[in-house]
Structures are given as structure tokens and as C-alpha cells.
Amino acid sequence: MLKNNIKSQFPLLDSPENKNLAFLDNAASTQKHESVLKAMDDFYRGSYANIHRGVYRLAEAATAAYENARVTIAQFINAGEEAEIIFTRNTTNSLNMVASSICQQFAPGDEILLTEIEHHANLVPWQQAAKHYQLKLKFIPVTSEGRLDLSNISDLCNNKTKVVAVSAMSNVLGTITELEPIISAAHKVGAVVVVDAAQAVPHTPIDVKKLDCDFLTFSAHKMFGPSGIGVLYGKRSLLEALEPFEFGGGMISEVTWNSSTWADIPEKFEAGTPPIAEAVGLAKAAEFIQSVGWDNFLSHEAELTNYGLTELTKISGLHLFGPSDAKNRGPVFAFTLDGVHPHDLASVLDENNIAVRSGHHCAMPLHRKFELLATTRASCTIYNTKEDIDRLVEGIKKAQKLFC
Ligand SMILES: Cc1ncc(COP(=O)(O)O)c(C=O)c1O
Structure with a gap:
């Protein structure tokens, strides 16, 4: 994991209102760096x-x-x-x-x-x-x-x-x-x-x-x-x-x-x-x-990818799409959860201050190929941490308790 706290360089994520936000919708759009x-x-x-x-x-x-x-x-x-x-x-x-x-x-x-x-x-x-x-x-x-x-x-x-x-x-x-x-x-x-x-x-x-x-x-x-x-x-x-x-x-x-x-x-x-x-x-x-350097980006994201794959696949009833290993794979996790609609799951996660996206993610034919209409997607970047993934896992378990 990166030593210096990159998250604090992103004013939205560092604001008092969002200090506890696990922002996991980076494939849609990232937050803005203070220098930008x-x-x-x-x-x-x-x-x-x-x-x-x-x-x-x-x-x-x-x-x-x-x-x-x-x-x-x-x-x-x-x-x-x-x-x-x-x-x-x-x-x-x-x-x-x-x-x-x-x-x-x-x-x-x-x-x-x-x-x-x-x-x-x-x-x-x-x-x-x-x-x-x-x-x-x-x-x-x-x-x-x-x-x-x-x-x-x-x-x-x-x-x-x-x-x-x-x-x-x-x-x-x-x-x-x-x-x-x-x-x-x-x-x-x-x-x-x-x-x-x-x-x-x-x-x-x-x-x-x-x-x-x-x-x-x-x-x-x-x-x-x-x-x-x-x-x-x-x-x-x-x-x-x-x-x-x-x-x-x-x-x-x-x-x-x-x-x-x-x-x-x-x-x-x-x-x-x-x-x-x-x-x-x-x-x-x-x-x-x-300035962060590609070596740091690649190693931090490889760690998040490995951690996400390991922790998410431990959840029974969760079906993760995409390669099961981190080789040539980034920290983007689209999944379904038995008994919980992707939109309901995203709403429960939001109530727990975890921002993810649900839907077809502008890839309808790909979803149809996997016989799906929608998935929930958590996507990480350089400012995310293992704690964000832990929060996601906890949130998913809460949704399971609510709906199943
Ligand atoms: C792979 C890919 N291509 C294209 C786009 C479209 O990007 P934009 O909405 O910035 O035009 C996206 C956005 O999610 C994407 O993920």
C-alpha cells in the first residue's frame, strides 16, 4: 500500500462531509486532484x-x-x-x-x-x-x-x-x-x-x-x-x-x-x-x-485487485464477473448477489456511505452475453485502500441480512 495518504490530496474526499465516504465509482468518474x-x-x-x-x-x-x-x-x-x-x-x-x-x-x-x-x-x-x-x-x-x-x-x-x-x-x-x-x-x-x-x-x-x-x-x-x-x-x-x-x-x-x-x-x-x-x-x-509514478500505481492497484478478488469471493451468494486472478486485470469488480437486486444493493451500500454503481454500465450486450440485465460495480483507484474494500464487504453482508 502507498505510504503517504493520497486521499487527503483530493479535496472532496478530504472534506468533513465525505471523510467517511468509501468512493468506489471510479470507473464512472474519478475525484479531482487538488493540483487540478x-x-x-x-x-x-x-x-x-x-x-x-x-x-x-x-x-x-x-x-x-x-x-x-x-x-x-x-x-x-x-x-x-x-x-x-x-x-x-x-x-x-x-x-x-x-x-x-x-x-x-x-x-x-x-x-x-x-x-x-x-x-x-x-x-x-x-x-x-x-x-x-x-x-x-x-x-x-x-x-x-x-x-x-x-x-x-x-x-x-x-x-x-x-x-x-x-x-x-x-x-x-x-x-x-x-x-x-x-x-x-x-x-x-x-x-x-x-x-x-x-x-x-x-x-x-x-x-x-x-x-x-x-x-x-x-x-x-x-x-x-x-x-x-x-x-x-x-x-x-x-x-x-x-x-x-x-x-x-x-x-x-x-x-x-x-x-x-x-x-x-x-x-x-x-x-x-x-x-x-x-x-x-x-x-x-x-x-x-x-508524480505518483507508474510503479506505485501498478503495485497499489495490484494489491487492491488481489485483495478485492479474495475478499469478495469469500461472500457466499456473490458472483463476480471478470478474470478470477489479478494478471492483466484492474481493480474493477462487477458482481451480482443472490436474492438482492443490484440497485437495492447499491442503495443499501449508499446508506452505509459506500458509493458504487449499479446497472448495465453502458455495456448491455456484454451483460446479455452473461445472461444478466444488471450488476453492481465497485471500482478502485490510487486513493482507495483495503479499508474501503472491507467496508464494501461489510455493506454487502448487511444487505444480505436485510433481503435474504
Ligand atoms: C471503456 C469505456 N469507453 C468509453 C467510455 C465513455 O467515456 P465518456 O463518457 O467520458 O465519453 C467509458 C465510460 O465509462 C468507458 O468505460
Whole structure:
């Protein structure tokens, strides 16, 4: 376990009202680090102006803060250059951009390969594009253990496959995807790989150059940063070949009454006033993760994963989904409890000051595959402790007493 008390660096968790809160809904959104709040507050109080357009000093300072954030994020995921970082609203927005733009390049009958663990954000935009351009969706299956079955990957990736879009970590099963064999099979047939890293980014280091993925997306709010900003990374040549997704100010080069040409990347994909203070907050969040260090993140989360798996599976009548061992698995625990509806369980836990989520977690087809409509999900991050998991276990036992 981490020695210094990281929880106290998160003002909401350190407030008198929430001191006793076991916050276990981090897969939905994390709490915000004090450095993020301070940087955004300072920016609004001292340096705020709209960016890119003004020549006065305040506008130049705001532009520099926004562009420096792009540099920080490029370094955070080891992008080749900062122009390959597009600021979007969130992962969903990033995935909609890629799906709707890239599919314009394909012919009817071409194939998009997804997986059965996808969040709706990496499924519905492809469904819509497939309908529009008469493309075929295929899926890498998930095993009953909650891992992707890659045994058939070279058949699933064939010369019709144009895109392989895959989540780097499941928001339900906690599984961390083995990306390398998927990317290599996709590239062998010339397909483009889109990685949904919304869950993975706060749990595992990402190096887009080493991975050699073509696009990668994530959201600031799941990595201790603000809501309202996400990232789309793309290789320069691919971004240059994509049509923009939104149109208006900031993304043009030349405009006449009847037609327009586009700015270079990244501006081409950032129409309108972007989330400026949010970019400053996102950069601080990335710096916070780096200051803790990935070794600390990985060892703390491995301990929480092992502890959670051990303690939760001791509860009779509790059925945990996802891999039963901590290898390539993060501290996300989705489960059902015999005799207690997931929503009732979440309400009882809330009465005991334990915040979890219940429902399908935007992964309806995955739940159906396991013959479920809903699960209760507890998800941990760097500021959680073994005591939070002990509180969860106690709360579940209280619910069992109430309902069974
Ligand atoms: C794996 C995964 N992908 C995408 C998303 C969507 O993220 P956002 O709501 O920030 O767009 C989520 C959110 O839970 C997720 O878990």
C-alpha cells in the first residue's frame, strides 16, 4: 500500500462531509486532484481569455497554457508530436469523430472488427456508420472468464477488415486487453486500429509509439481531471486523411461564401471555442499521475485487485464477473448477489456511505452475453485502500441480512 495518504490530496474526499465516504465509482468518474482544481482556478482568475485569435497578452497567455497542455498530453502517451493530440469533449466524442469520418473511405461490404467487451461508446458510433455505409460489424468473442478469445484473430482480421476498434480495459470485467496481437493482426491486413483507452489510461501506462496503434481515445474525468475534455490521438498521416467532424470557426484555412478549406491538424478537428481551462486541468492530472509514478500505481492497484478478488469471493451468494486472478486485470469488480437486486444493493451500500454503481454500465450486450440485465460495480483507484474494500464487504453482508 502507498505510504503517504493520497486521499487527503483530493479535496472532496478530504472534506468533513465525505471523510467517511468509501468512493468506489471510479470507473464512472474519478475525484479531482487538488493540483487540478488549483490550476483551473488560477487560470480562470489570472489568465483566462479565448485562445488563438487575440493579439493581446492575456489571449497569448491563455493560448500558451492550452498549447502547453497539448505538449504535456503528447508526452504523457508518447505521441510523435503534439499536433497528433486533438482535444475533444470526451471519449465518446472522440470515437464518434473517428467512426463517422473514417468510414467515408470504405466500400459496402467492408468490415469493422470490434470486441464483445465494448462500452456503448465504442459500439454505437460504429453501428451507425455501418448502417450508413453498408459495412459489416464483427466481434472478437469474450470467454466466460472475461478475457478476449484471440484464438481466431487471424480469421476475424481478413482483407475486408478496415478498422479494428478495441477497448484497452473493460469497464465491467476489469480485463486489460492484450493489444499487441490484435494490433499486429490488424496491421497485417492493412486495417486501422482504434484503441478506446477511457478505462486504461488511469490504470496502466500508455505508449502509442510502442503500441503502434493508429488512434487512441480517453477522457480527463476518469483520470482525476475535469469533465468536458477528452483526447483523440491519431497518427499524423491518418488525421490528415480524415474529413473534419464539426465545422465552423477555428478549423478553417480559407472561407468564401460557397466553400471552405481546412486548417492543418490539430485545429482542423477543434471547431469552436475549445475547453480551455479543462485542458489546463487535464495536463495537471497527467502530471499528478506521473508524480505518483507508474510503479506505485501498478503495485497499489495490484494489491487492491488481489485483495478485492479474495475478499469478495469469500461472500457466499456473490458472483463476480471478470478474470478470477489479478494478471492483466484492474481493480474493477462487477458482481451480482443472490436474492438482492443490484440497485437495492447499491442503495443499501449508499446508506452505509459506500458509493458504487449499479446497472448495465453502458455495456448491455456484454451483460446479455452473461445472461444478466444488471450488476453492481465497485471500482478502485490510487486513493482507495483495503479499508474501503472491507467496508464494501461489510455493506454487502448487511444487505444480505436485510433481503435474504
Ligand atoms: C471503456 C469505456 N469507453 C468509453 C467510455 C465513455 O467515456 P465518456 O463518457 O467520458 O465519453 C467509458 C465510460 O465509462 C468507458 O468505460
